[in-house]
Amino acid sequence: MNKSNEENPFVPEPARIVRKYDLSDDVRFFQIRFVDMEKALSMKYLPGQFMMLSIVGAGEAPFSISSTPSRPGLLEFCVREVGEVTRALFRLKENSIIGIRGPYGNGFPLDKIKGNNLIIVVGGLGAAPLRSLSLYALDNRDNFDDVYFLHGARTPSDMLFREEFLELRERDDLHCLLAVDKDPTGDWPCYVAKVTKLFKYVKNVDVAKTYAAVCGPPVMYKFVIEKLVKLGIPKHQILMTLERRMKCGVGKCGHCVVGHTYTCIDGPVFTYWDVINMRELI
């Protein structure tokens, strides 16, 4: 690399696809590691941050980090095959080199959440950023009071990280509530219901000392937020991570702007108060 590369935030660094496997019909899990081992071990990030993945010829796109900073070395992403970059990424085999830059965005405010209860609500691909927060909370379990993990998917085969989350039910320091809308095979060991039906199992939490983190398809927010507000969780303690088109990740290209707020700099994690205040957020 030449000198000017080092001062250029737009230059991706080489990273290797260490492992990949399918999480569902169209979502694939990628474990990626910087070729530079020191960089791989020293990179600091927060749950909720994202990185720009770059495939030569196809371009760049933003992806939430699914791994937790409490387990350094490997970066994990779950990717749905929907666009040019993701199609190119899906064609790559293990050991291929891609470009990666970041981490970007604000991430979840761990300092504020620390010492409080945490309710995580996941729908569909929302598992990508919230798996990071869930694993972080479990790895630093003493930092949180009650932890709830509510996860909804259409069917068992659509539930991302299904086996991983099913195992979490064994833990007695976590309320892990998993639901599917439909169970075609009849083998599903958990709830068959909408994710919003799981809130009746959230009991005896001191709402003033509770943070909620929500991520899912745009249609989900309205119904989940309704439940959280009804529980009495303050608006500024309901956190959500949002998706936007991005071409730079560093507050320059303009695509992710809402009002004059750049989702890539001031987000992608916003509070419910932000959403009321800036009407175009969701």
Add this chain to the structure above:
Amino acid sequence: MRVLWMKKEDLREFLESSKQFGELWGPVQKGNVYVYDKIDDFSRLILEPKRTLLPVKKLIHPPEFNILRYEGETYKTELENIPRRVVYGVPPCDIHGLLILDDLFRRYYPDPYYITRRERTAILGVSFCTPTEGCLCKSMGTDVVEEGFDLFFSDLKDFYLVWVGSSLGDDMLKVRPDLFNNNITRKHLNKFIECKKERDEKFTKSIDMTVIPDIMELSYDSPVWEEIGERCLECGACTMVCPTCNCYNVVDESSISGFTGERRRYWDCCIFTEYSLVAGGDNFRATRADRLKLWYTHKLKSFGYSGKPACVGCGRCIDTCPVDINVLSVVRGLLGGKEKEGKS
């Protein structure tokens, strides 16, 4: 700030001498418009300031350029071939436009492409003596400029007052010290006041920016957005000509082998349908009304990291929009009447 004066007829000699600092650029006439162009033939240069079709941003944040070159999985920064330039004839509104872009491109993650071009481009500003139809700089507070240039020439009819805005500007004067005089007298001051007063009286249009940002906030649900959304042709010309529109797209262009190629940056436009479309099909601004509202929010209410209105009052949207959607007509619509005619 250092201020000197120079005889009107010495400008050409000075500009000739400044060529050692880079290619000389300035406004020339092309058909019935003015554009910034490289000046090889001095007679083409228009000395009195004109509203060019595109603002000076086209030289600092060009419509398209390579950001990276790739070979296999190795990326290399493309910064070597950026020329040094001296750009004459930049009006205060365009310099204010650069100041707004400066903040955006320099803060948080400094953009080496913008910064390198900015540093290699000497900006020689010139004040308008006669505002033309659509000039709104007085309303926007952008008719005077105190930074963001290397030299600034106040055209006071018989002579120029020359304001030195940077160390480079100072070096440029030193090539021909004989052309500049630092003895500013009462006569020069009087002329400055007289010309400014004369100019201020010539503005024909104004926008009351003490209230418009709040009016924008209060007009979120106004039917005006639907109305202009119906009219807009989605041509995107307003964003191309605006000195403070910076949005861009990034596209990889590979050679036939696919092994080598270029990552290129192109101007993008928030008025286009696919601007906020994400993979998977969600479009956060699906209607033209939504997209126009974003543009006018940026120009008349809040933009960038500073959150201030970004309109610099250059009047280009007024000249350019084929269906009369511009800062004046939108403000007129929001206030429910005719825009104020006459003095500001």
